[in-house]
Amino acid sequence: MNEKPLIKKVKKGNQKAFKELYDQYANYALATAISITKNKNDASDIVQETFIKVYRNIHAFDHKRPFKPWFYRILINETNRYMKNKTKHQSVSTVDNTIEMFTYKRNDENLIIEEALNQLEEINRTPIILKYLHDFTEKEIAEILELNLNTVKSRLFKGREKLRTILGGMTDEKKQV
Amino acid sequence: MKKSRFDDKLQHYFTSQTNDMNNLKDHTWENIQQRLFTDEEPESKKPNRFVVGVAMLAVVVMISIGTSTTTGQAIIGSLKELFEPNKQVDIAIEGDKEETEVTLETKEELDYIIYVDDSRYKMVKGDTDRIVPKQELGEQYPEVSMEISQHTNTTIEEQMKKATNEVINEGLAVRREGPVNEPLPGKFVKYMEEEPNEWDSPVYKYYFFESGGNVFVIKQEYFLEASEGHGVRFDSMLESFEIVK
Numbered sequence: 553m554n555e556k557p558l559i560k561k562v563k564k565g566n567q568k569a570f571k572e573l574y575d576q577y578a579n580y581a582l583a584t585a586i587s588i589t590k591n592k593n594d595a596s597d598i599v600q601e602t603f604i605k606v607y608r609n610i611h612a613f614d615h616k617r618p619f620k621p622w623f624y625r626i627l628i629n630e631t632n633r634y635m636k637n638k639t640k641h642q643s644v645s646t647v648d649n650t651i652e653m654f655t656y657k658r659n660d661e662n663l664i665i666e667e668a669l670n671q672l673e674e675i676n677r678t679p680i681i682l683k684y685l686h687d688f689t690e691k692e693i694a695e696i697l698e699l700n701l702n703t704v705k706s707r708l709f710k711g712r713e714k715l716r717t718i719l720g721g722m723t724d725e726k727k728q729v
Numbered sequence: 730m731k732k733s734r735f736d737d738k739l740q741h742y743f744t745s746q747t748n749d750m751n752n753l754k755d756h757t758w759e760n761i762q763q764r765l766f767t768d769e770e771p772e773s774k775k776p777n778r779f780v781v782g783v784a785m786l787a788v789v790v791m792i793s794i795g796t797s798t799t800t801g802q803a804i805i806g807s808l809k810e811l812f813e814p815n816k817q818v819d820i821a822i823e824g825d826k827e828e829t830e831v832t833l834e835t836k837e838e839l840d841y842i843i844y845v846d847d848s849r850y851k852m853v854k855g856d857t858d859r860i861v862p863k864q865e866l867g868e869q870y871p872e873v874s875m876e877i878s879q880h881t882n883t884t885i886e887e888q889m890k891k892a893t894n895e896v897i898n899e900g901l902a903v904r905r906e907g908p909v910n911e912p913l914p915g916k917f918v919k920y921m922e923e924e925p926n927e928w929d930s931p932v933y934k935y936y937f938f939e940s941g942g943n944v945f946v947i948k949q950e951y952f953l954e955a956s957e958g959h960g961v962r963f964d965s966m967l968e969s970f971e972i973v974k
Contacts, residue, residue: 583750
């Protein structure tokens with residue numbers, strides 16, 4: 553179903569439409585949360601909270617605007633909130649179930665990229681995820697992260713530079729922004 | 730922008746993550762379904778809201794219980810016992826942690842407490858309490874402040890309408906709104922320009938809470954470039970906000 557009519561149905565409380573919306577967004581939402589948290593259980597909790605917030609606050613969504621950036625702004629805010637609380641309440645264990653977090657098929661190259669991404673600061677990693685996983689424009693990323701456009705450009709640039717340095721010979725290309 | 734091999738590899742990596750997610754997706758949906766369509770009181774899950782996350786000096790503010798009374802003095806005494814006089818706390822700014830020693834201060838009439846980052850801000854008390862930068866910003870900078878006010882004989886909806894009317898005159902629009910659980914259960918509204926691309930584009934954040942029949946309005950005012958600075962610090966201070974009954 554086209555997204556706008558679907559959102560209208562969700563606004564009216566249609567549970568079937570909400571499930572359809574979930575099916576459309578869940579895989580990418582989970583992949584985003586896993587990429588940031590590096591933990592599938594945390595990602596599941598975050599996506600759960602995100603969809604619950606979407607369902608309860610869909611009345612506040614302006615249907616003239618695109619839904620995807622609105623959704624991902626909620627997801628990123630929820631991720632930040634969750635990770636902040638987790639850090640505060642964590643005593644000893646920090647990576648208890650991160651080892652078996654990815655259920656998707658990984659090859660050597662993906663493993664290398666994954667390790668390189670893990671070395672990035674969160675402020676550089678999140679814009680990279682939004683750009684390459686979702687193909688968001690820099691302007692959309694700025695809106696989602698509520699940052700100045702130049703800040704996003706700078707963080708993307710630095711993130712890419714760091715990745716290039718870490719990945720070394722894997723990328724045989726000229727630098728570009 | 731022309732796509733490079735580097736871009737293709739990153740894109741391929743991220744796309745591969747979305748495959749084989751069915752088990753996790755189904756598991757997550759089961760929880761959502763249970764909480765939204767089965768649980769009777771899904772809102773009852775309340776997060777821990779009093780966790781200090783900022784390098785701060787503690788200021789205890791009293792505004793409504795009355796003048797200097799025995800009860801007031803007793804509350805001050807118990808609060809002093811409850812809160813550590815000095816401690817170290819952290820705040821994450823742009824990925825870096827900052828650490829500062831904090832000190833507890835008290836005043837007389839207690840209604841709420843908030844820990845203030847004393848190294849950077851000061852609290853100006855009055856009918857509306859204002860937390861402002863300790864050192865005045867230059868003329869080129871827009872207003873930066875966090876105001877805390879309490880209103881009687883009104884509702885959250887009336888105060889939200891009042892706030893919207895005030896900022897609409899400045900060409901701002903609602904960018905986000907909805908219920909919040911932190912620092913207290915209430916409503917949140919954020920106002921910005923439609924296309925906020927300038928470094929000094931104004932940002933207004935409002936929190937509305939109800940307590941004892943009164944409405945608390947917390948207004949944060951800063952500019953876009955300061956979102957990661959003053960914006961984060963204000964929210965961190967607000968995490969320590971607690972109504973004392």
